[in-house]
Amino acid sequence: MATETAQPAGGTTPASEPAHPEHLQLEDRIWLLRAMLLMRGIEERAMSLYRQGKVPGSFYDGYGQEAVSAGAAFAMAPEDRLCILHRDLAAHLIRGVTPSRILSQYMGRAAGITRGRDGNVHFGDRHLGCVGMVSMLPDMMLVATGMAMAFKLRGERRAALTWFGDGSTSRGDFHEAMNWAGVQKLPVVFVLENNQYAYSTPLDKQFAVDPVERAAAYGFTGVTVDGNDAEAMFEATLAARQRAVAGDGPTLIEAVTMRMHGHAAHDDMKYVPKQQVEEWRRRDPVERQERRLRDLEVDVDALRAEVTAEIDAAATEALAGPMPTADDVLDGVFATEAEALGDGQAPWSGYAKAAGGDA
Amino acid sequence: MATLTYLQAISAALRDELRADERVLMMGEDIGEFGGAFKVTDGFVAEFGTDRVMDTPLAESAIIGCAIGAAVVGMRPVCEMQFSDFISCGFDQLVNVAGKMHYRQDLAVPITVRLPSGGGFSGGPFHSQNPEALFMHSPGIKVVAPSTAEDAKGLLHAAIRDPNPVCFMEHKHLYRRVKGEVPDEIYETPFTARVARPGSDLVVIAYGAMVEVALQATADLDGASVEVLDLRSLVPLDETAILDSVSRCSKVVIVDEANMTCAAGAQVAALIAEKGFEDLDGPVVRVATPDVPIPFSPPLEQAVLPGVDRVKEACRDLLAY
Numbered sequence: 035m036a037t038e039t040a041q042p043a044g045g046t047t048p049a050s051e052p053a054h055p056e057h058l059q060l061e062d063r064i065w066l067l068r069a070m071l072l073m074r075g076i077e078e079r080a081m082s083l084y085r086q087g088k089v090p091g092s093f094y095d096g097y098g099q100e101a102v103s104a105g106a107a108f109a110m111a112p113e114d115r116l117c118i119l120h121r122d123l124a125a126h127l128i129r130g131v132t133p134s135r136i137l138s139q140y141m142g143r144a145a146g147i148t149r150g151r152d153g154n155v156h157f158g159d160r161h162l163g164c165v166g167m168v169s170m171l172p173d174m175m176l177v178a179t180g181m182a183m184a185f186k187l188r189g190e191r192r193a194a195l196t197w198f199g200d201g202s203t204s205r206g207d208f209h210e211a212m213n214w215a216g217v218q219k220l221p222v223v224f225v226l227e228n229n230q231y232a233y234s235t236p237l238d239k240q241f242a243v244d245p246v247e248r249a250a251a252y253g254f255t256g257v258t259v260d261g262n263d264a265e266a267m268f269e270a271t272l273a274a275r276q277r278a279v280a281g282d283g284p285t286l287i288e289a290v291t292m293r294m295h296g297h298a299a300h301d302d303m304k305y306v307p308k309q310q311v312e313e314w315r316r317r318d319p320v321e322r323q324e325r326r327l328r329d330l331e332v333d334v335d336a337l338r339a340e341v342t343a344e345i346d347a348a349a350t351e352a353l354a355g356p357m358p359t360a361d362d363v364l365d366g367v368f369a370t371e372a373e374a375l376g377d378g379q380a381p382w383s384g385y386a387k388a389a390g391g392d393a
Numbered sequence: 394m395a396t397l398t399y400l401q402a403i404s405a406a407l408r409d410e411l412r413a414d415e416r417v418l419m420m421g422e423d424i425g426e427f428g429g430a431f432k433v434t435d436g437f438v439a440e441f442g443t444d445r446v447m448d449t450p451l452a453e454s455a456i457i458g459c460a461i462g463a464a465v466v467g468m469r470p471v472c473e474m475q476f477s478d479f480i481s482c483g484f485d486q487l488v489n490v491a492g493k494m495h496y497r498q499d500l501a502v503p504i505t506v507r508l509p510s511g512g513g514f515s516g517g518p519f520h521s522q523n524p525e526a527l528f529m530h531s532p533g534i535k536v537v538a539p540s541t542a543e544d545a546k547g548l549l550h551a552a553i554r555d556p557n558p559v560c561f562m563e564h565k566h567l568y569r570r571v572k573g574e575v576p577d578e579i580y581e582t583p584f585t586a587r588v589a590r591p592g593s594d595l596v597v598i599a600y601g602a603m604v605e606v607a608l609q610a611t612a613d614l615d616g617a618s619v620e621v622l623d624l625r626s627l628v629p630l631d632e633t634a635i636l637d638s639v640s641r642c643s644k645v646v647i648v649d650e651a652n653m654t655c656a657a658g659a660q661v662a663a664l665i666a667e668k669g670f671e672d673l674d675g676p677v678v679r680v681a682t683p684d685v686p687i688p689f690s691p692p693l694e695q696a697v698l699p700g701v702d703r704v705k706e707a708c709r710d711l712l713a714y
Contacts, residue, residue: 115466152497160500165465168489176455177490180462180470187418187444187468194462207485210455217450367532369501372556375465 057272058265059383064332065128066108066264067323070100071341073124074320076133079349080140084299088353089140091153096121098262098294099229101319103197104128105267106225106287109275110195111385112377115181116164117174117196119227120155121293125197129162130379133348143355150358162378172198175211175224182215182222182278193278195223195271201232203245212286216252221278223271224286227261229293234305246288254283261289262319265326268382291319397575400568402542403507404433406549407471409579411441414469417553418445420456421473421507430475431509431568453482460504461491470504471553477508477562478522491558492533501556505549511564511602511650512687512698521687521694523601523651528560529628529660536627537584538562540604542573544625547582554581562627564602571605584626586634592620595712596642598635598661600624603648603699610704617712627657635661636669643674644714646707648699649681656681675714680707 058066077095084093096103103122107129110116118125126136131147139146139157147157148166158166165181167174178196185192202208203226215222232240249256255277259270267289274285292314296303303311324334380386397405410417419434425448428435437446449456453474460470474480480487483506491502512521528534535557539545545563552559589604594617597607604623611619622638624631639645645665647658662677680699688694 148497156497158498158500160465160498165462165494165500166498168493170485170489173458173486173490176458176486177462177465179455180459180464181466182462183459184463184466184468187463207454207458210450210452211458214450214452214455214459366499367496368535369495369499369503369556372464372467372501372503373499374467375500 062383065381066104069104069124069127070320072127073100075341075345079345090142093299094120094154095295099291100124101264101267102227102261102289102291105264106271108268108382109271112380113192115194117178119197122197131159133345134351137348137352138355144358145355161376163375172202172208176207178222179211179215182220185221191279193221193275197225197227200228200240212252215284216254219283222284223274226288228288229291231293233297249286256286258288261291262317264323394574397542398569399542399545399571402546402575406546410553416469419471420447420449422451422475424473453479454486457483457486461502464502464504472506474508476520477510477524478519488531492531502558503556505552505559505561507561509565510562511566513566515689517689518686525562526656535559538601540601540623542575544582546575547580550579551581566602584629586631587623587625589621589623592618594618595644596620596622596638597646598622599648603650606701607648610701639665639669640672644711646678652684653681654684675711678707678711680704
């Protein structure tokens with residue numbers, strides 16, 4: 035079982051990034067940048083709202099990790115199902131959650147996805163085929179595994195995907211999900227977001243062997259991908275999804291990246307060597323995609339301006355929205371009927387072409 | 394109508410649901426070809442195949458977690474914990490993922506978790522527990538506990554058809570000891586209490602295996618008219634039925650097989666203290682297992698589990714109050 039290694043080599047960044055034209059059209063590559071710019075912009079705005087006291091609790095972001103969720107989510111079809119982690123906002127955006135609802139969610143407002151019932155990125159829009167995460171990580175690995183199990187039992191060509199961090203590989207649920215998915219050869223894609231730190235704990239205190247090596251022990255493919263390259267993430271995830279729906283079982287994708295901010299807003303990240311941050315800053319995933327598109331003569335500045343305007347409008351809308359009233363705070367603990375998950379948006383041109391056909 | 398044991402009634406409900414609804418599947422350890430540790434699913438694989446009566450890896454968290462995943466994409470999984478004790482290994486998935494799902498994101502999790510529970514047969518500390526109160530304390534999980542064959546079938550039908558996570562506490566001691574007339578068709582027993590025997594001088598409130606203990610202990614209690622209220626459902630708890638019984642009888646003994654502190658009966662006692670105080674003609678009396686692990690050796694186990702004699706004594710004392 036091949037473990038393909040594409041870790042960033044460090045040092046200087048090449049002037050022009052290698053392209054991945056075999057699956058991505060220009061419109062797709064712009065979409066990827068747009069999703070990452072939106073994620074970064076929304077999170078920056080949310081951080082400033084947090085500092086203004088408008089975001090209760092704490093605030094978690096995925097600065098520097100935008101490519102991991104953007105690239106992976108972009109490879110998934112409308113009928114696929116996703117369990118998204120807290121540093122993966124781009125996945126929600128790609129599935130179709132609007133920036134205004136996300137900012138409302140952060141601020142605990144009525145228009146947030148959970149209507150104030152849960153905070154920050156603890157949400158999943160069920161109408162878009164997503165199930166929100168819980169704080170116990172990586173619990174959603176098992177939920178994704180169960181979704182994939184149902185797809186396989188029903189003979190459906192669909193896959194489930196979930197993200198989790200390097201710290202999660204130490205929990206028992208990581209083992210239980212990897213083992214179950216391997217035994218039953220399920221159509222599930224596991225994206226291990228290796229961002230070097232689990233809160234303050236570095237990798238060398240987390241595991242003795244790189245967890246991507248474990249995939250082989252569970253009987254399936256493990257690949258290491260440059261997690262700061264959205265297009266590489268897309269390609270790896272697309273290949274994993276293809277294996278999944280072809281009946282060839284799960285894939286563990288280790289996305290190597292770096293958490294460029296603290297664990298949460300309160301965390302000054304003193305435990306991270308400055309040099310490490312500086313090295314990774316040169317590999318910024320947003321700048322990298324920008325360079326690619328500038329080389330292709332895309333007006334990146336115009337795109338940036340467009341995204342900023344969209345976030346401004348979203349913030350205005352979210353700030354104008356009411357806080358939830360407590361009238362129904364006791365309602366909804368139990369369901370009265372089982373509602374289905376809906377399909378998400380899947381903007382990749384490959385799916386757009388297939389729409390109406392065998393999507 | 395057929396006369397079935399409690400265990401046969403559970404099997405019948407499962408078979409009926411597998412036949413009636415293709416979304417229903419069973420997941421558990423050794424439940425396939427082997428038929429389960431207690432043979433509840435004996436012969437199921439021949440009729441339904443190994444996909445729908447699924448032998449899982451030995452992984453309780455995965456059984457619950459994968460059931461949740463399957464449920465949110467349209468399946469109706471029924472999980473078997475080989476022993477209810479092992480739910481500790483699936484606690485997080487049940488309490489944090491399943492239980493809180495609908496409140497947080499309007500997403501229903503229709504799973505049933507079958508929990509063979511209770512002691513009385515030298516199962517020792519890890520095969521005798523009654524963990525139901527843990528789930529009463531966790532929002533979003535229903536908990537039912539039948540005491541008769543008829544209710545075992547009807548409550549299981551209702552649990553599987555409920556759009557929420559339901560813990561189905563099936564008492565191992567009742568499996569082959571309790572028999573009764575069970576309707577052949579599918580019927581849903583409501584998640585409400587049942588008066589097992591009406592009375593007017595004192596009420597014993599119990600559920601699961603303790604209902605039979607209560608009936609035996611009070612069958613002939615110096616001519617007193619003793620009611621036995623079978624809770625059947627712990628979440629939701631049938632407050633109306635409990636307070637009605639208190640109002641009728643004025644004296645209350647609550648029996649739990651579970652450890653005393655924070656057991657289901659503690660909640661019942663609190664309810665009566667809050668809302669039934671005016672109707673009381675004596676202290677609320679509790680009989681439960683003391684706060685010790687369930688010991689293995691028969692004389693030790695019998696010393697801690699509530700039995701007929703302890704319940705009888707508690708009732709006599711209260712009647713004399």
